[in-house]
Amino acid sequence: MIAHAEDLPRSRHPLIRFILRWVLTTNHKEIGTLYLCLSFTLFLIAGAMAMIFRLELAQPGMQFVTADFYNQLITVHGLVMVFGAVMPAFVGLANWMIPLMIGAPDMALPRLNNFSFWILPFAFFMLLSSLFMEGGAPNFGWTLYAPLSTTYGPPSTDFLIFGIHLMGISSVLGAINIIVTIFNLRAPGMTLMKMPLFVWTWLITAFLLIMVMPVLAGAVTMMLTDRHFGTSFFEASGGGDPLLFQHVFWFFGHPEVYIMILPGFGIASQIIPTFARKKLFGYDSMVYATVSIAVLSFIVWGHHMFATGMPVEVELFFMYATMLIAVPTGVKVFNWVATMWRGSMTFETPMLFALGFVVMFTIGGLSGLMLAIVPADFQYHDTFFVVAHLHYVLYPGAIFATMGAVYYWLPKWTGNMYSERLGRIHFWTAVLGLNVTFFPMHFVGLAGMPRRVVDYSLPFSDLNLVSSIGAGILGLTQILFLYIVVKTVRGGEKATDQVWESAEGLEWTVPSPAPHHTFETPPHVE
Amino acid sequence: MSDSPTGQRKQTVLLLLLAVGMFGFAFALVPLYNLFCEVTGLNGKTSARAVASAPASQSVGREVTIEFLAHVGRGMPWEFRPTQGRMRIRLGEINETTFYVRNFASQAVTGQAVPSVTPGRAARYLHKIECFCFTQQTLDPGEEMEMPVKFYMADDLPAEVSTLTLSYTLFPVPDSQTTGLEDEAHVAGVTPATHEGHADL
Numbered sequence: 251m252i253a254h255a256e257d258l259p260r261s262r263h264p265l266i267r268f269i270l271r272w273v274l275t276t277n278h279k280e281i282g283t284l285y286l287c288l289s290f291t292l293f294l295i296a297g298a299m300a301m302i303f304r305l306e307l308a309q310p311g312m313q314f315v316t317a318d319f320y321n322q323l324i325t326v327h328g329l330v331m332v333f334g335a336v337m338p339a340f341v342g343l344a345n346w347m348i349p350l351m352i353g354a355p356d357m358a359l360p361r362l363n364n365f366s367f368w369i370l371p372f373a374f375f376m377l378l379s380s381l382f383m384e385g386g387a388p389n390f391g392w393t394l395y396a397p398l399s400t401t402y403g404p405p406s407t408d409f410l411i412f413g414i415h416l417m418g419i420s421s422v423l424g425a426i427n428i429i430v431t432i433f434n435l436r437a438p439g440m441t442l443m444k445m446p447l448f449v450w451t452w453l454i455t456a457f458l459l460i461m462v463m464p465v466l467a468g469a470v471t472m473m474l475t476d477r478h479f480g481t482s483f484f485e486a487s488g489g490g491d492p493l494l495f496q497h498v499f500w501f502f503g504h505p506e507v508y509i510m511i512l513p514g515f516g517i518a519s520q521i522i523p524t525f526a527r528k529k530l531f532g533y534d535s536m537v538y539a540t541v542s543i544a545v546l547s548f549i550v551w552g553h554h555m556f557a558t559g560m561p562v563e564v565e566l567f568f569m570y571a572t573m574l575i576a577v578p579t580g581v582k583v584f585n586w587v588a589t590m591w592r593g594s595m596t597f598e599t600p601m602l603f604a605l606g607f608v609v610m611f612t613i614g615g616l617s618g619l620m621l622a623i624v625p626a627d628f629q630y631h632d633t634f635f636v637v638a639h640l641h642y643v644l645y646p647g648a649i650f651a652t653m654g655a656v657y658y659w660l661p662k663w664t665g666n667m668y669s670e671r672l673g674r675i676h677f678w679t680a681v682l683g684l685n686v687t688f689f690p691m692h693f694v695g696l697a698g699m700p701r702r703v704v705d706y707s708l709p710f711s712d713l714n715l716v717s718s719i720g721a722g723i724l725g726l727t728q729i730l731f732l733y734i735v736v737k738t739v740r741g742g743e744k745a746t747d748q749v750w751e752s753a754e755g756l757e758w759t760v761p762s763p764a765p766h767h768t769f770e771t772p773p774h775v776e
Numbered sequence: 777m778s779d780s781p782t783g784q785r786k787q788t789v790l791l792l793l794l795a796v797g798m799f800g801f802a803f804a805l806v807p808l809y810n811l812f813c814e815v816t817g818l819n820g821k822t823s824a825r826a827v828a829s830a831p832a833s834q835s836v837g838r839e840v841t842i843e844f845l846a847h848v849g850r851g852m853p854w855e856f857r858p859t860q861g862r863m864r865i866r867l868g869e870i871n872e873t874t875f876y877v878r879n880f881a882s883q884a885v886t887g888q889a890v891p892s893v894t895p896g897r898a899a900r901y902l903h904k905i906e907c908f909c910f911t912q913q914t915l916d917p918g919e920e921m922e923m924p925v926k927f928y929m930a931d932d933l934p935a936e937v938s939t940l941t942l943s944y945t946l947f948p949v950p951d952s953q954t955t956g957l958e959d960e961a962h963v964a965g966v967t968p969a970t971h972e973g974h975a976d977l
Contacts, residue, residue: 358784359784359788401850422795425791426788426791426792426795429787429791430784430787430788430791433787434783434784434787460791460794460795460798461794461798462798463795463798464795464796464797464798464799464801464802465798465799465801465802465805466802467799467802468798468799468800468801468802468803468805469802471802472802472803472806483806486849486890486945486947487849487888487890487945487947487948487949488947489890491809491810491813494805494806494809497805497809498802498805501802501805559894559896560896561895561896561897
């Protein structure tokens with residue numbers, strides 16, 4: 251193996267040794283760190299785009315950007331947040347934690363792991379470089395609807411298409427690695443139903459990734475051939491159907507939503523029992539709920555397309571199927587609450603983020619139920635209400651869960667405790683910023699403010715200003731988070747191996763910081 | 777659940793095959809979608825083929841209103857409109873109407889009309905005996921034409937449909953592809969049964 255830094259020739263320059271160490275690493279912890287760093291970098295870049303368009307939206311009228319550049323920003327913001335920030339963050343956590351949690355020495359396919367990470371920087375370089383190209387970046391929204399992306403798409407759309415192909419390859423290979431690791435490298439005695447829930451949710455997420463990322467790759471491939479090779483998959487004049495694109499896209503898109511939330515469910519299920527000092531309530535039902543959410547996610551895509559003129563029977567089917575998802579999701583929320591019931595709760599930063607996750611994700615879930623109601627959806631469709639909904643599920647869902655996970659496991663990774671005081675400040679300012687930003691969007695959306703439009707009419711001014719102020723606060727909290735993490739990496743109060751008083755699981759049996767190689771002889775789980 | 781390297785390799789290959797299979801599935805969705813729409817009439821697709829002639833049953837049913845719409849696609853230098861906006865028709869009766877086209881470009885242009893019916897569920901009850909949408913039309917500069925549509929509505933049209941809209945969009949056909957829609961559509965991997973999108977409405 252070329253994996254280990256110590257194997258590199260000593261004669262090389264230290265900088266080259268440093269670069270090669272990270273480029274050639276096959277260590278799951280180092281690759282996990284790389285994923286997390288890339289994810290946070292892209293999170294800041296896509297967040298900076300949000301700062302620009304919130305600045306533009308602070309007042310009605312046109313201030314800073316052109317309508318076309320605004321469309322480019324919202325498109326690239328969405329794509330980078332989904333594929334660059336949220337998904338790699340979860341893969342990074344999976345890389346770091348799954349081997350530690352199941353007692354494996356590393357991922358099952360370490361070189362493949364290295365490959366799936368190192369594709370990503372190039373994929374996002376392609377996507378982001380389109381912002382600087384002649385004709386501008388893709389400007390048709392992250393959903394890439396044809397014919398906007400085929401007949402009317404700017405030339406840079408092709409870079410986006412190849413970027414998505416690369417991201418897809420990376421995700422699929424990463425998912426295969428995770429599944430093979432979980433199936434083969436569990437410590438003796440760790441049966442499937444003894445696995446920590448983070449591992450369970452990731453196992454199911456990995457299957458979703460393998461099932462739907464290729465469908466997205468297929469959809470963008472059809473886009474590509476429609477654009478350049480004379481096919482007419484989505485071109486009505488050639489016998490195709492633009493609506494077909496929406497069907498194929500959302501067949502990918504809805505499971506993708508759960509790809510971005512299931513690992514978050516897993517994280518909350520790790521953190522809450524630790525700080526409630528009780529076993530997770532209803533472990534089995536959590537597993538079954540996760541599986542049913544994943545299965546149901548394949549038959550609800552039509553709820554993104556209620557306004558396309560579907561027959562009423564089809565609308566009814568998708569409406570009921572969508573509402574059915576509230577049942578397993580409700581099971582999860584009730585299980586978390588029941589776990590806390592009469593627990594000896596303390597509120598360290600990871601717990602705060604987990605609680606924020608449960609409370610605010612539920613708000614997003616409830617607005618999702620509102621959107622699932624067909625007649626109501628005709629009013630909400632394509633308004634800021636949808637923007638509010640999706641940010642309430644994704645920000646508290648994916649981002650809060652990830653940040654909670656970072657605070658929870660950071661002492662294990664670095665051997666140092668983070669500053670509890672700063673962590674709490676971070677949490678409360680993030681809660682403030684998040685709600686001030688996204689809550690008013692419900693109201694402007696219900697009042698009819700359309701999304702994806704650079705300007706708006708005067709009555710929406712005040713609430714948009716509030717949203718923009720909130721976005722500024724939210725943006726600043728990211729800098730605070732970066733500061734806290736860097737400070738912890740550089741030093742701080744030493745963490746014990748156990749770190750948290752009542753934390754359970756194999757990851758707490760290894761020293762803090764976790765050494766380069768762990769579980770070279772498998773532990774035994776009784 | 778084996779931890780032998782061969783077991784791992786087998787699982788890896790199986791999972792890779794699953795991914796490749798799902799990539800293929802995305803393309804399989806295209807004919808599946810078209811088949812589904814043809815069978816159910818979802819999306820207002822009408823049949824791309826002419827029916828033999830008269831309605832099967834001789835009974836003449838209730839009256840419904842049918843409205844006609846005509847659009848031109850992007851880059852189509854034609855005027856295109858129905859000669860009458862709406863008709864009261866009886867189910868099971870053969871009706872005829874025409875659409876007017878004029879080419880105001882300075883060269884000959886070939887067009888292909890793509891039909892769509894709203895509400896979508898009524899599409900499968902609309903039977904066309906003759907339609908300009910079955911073939912391509914070529915008009916010389918300044919040439920004008922009235923193009924006929926001969927059709928009947930099946931008498932088992934659901935009772936709740938009392939008004940339906942038949943809409944056509946005329947798209948330009950590039951010179952290289954004027955051989956016929958069907959061949960081109962097969963190259964694209966889609967059936968020629970078509971439906972117009974919202975782009976040009």
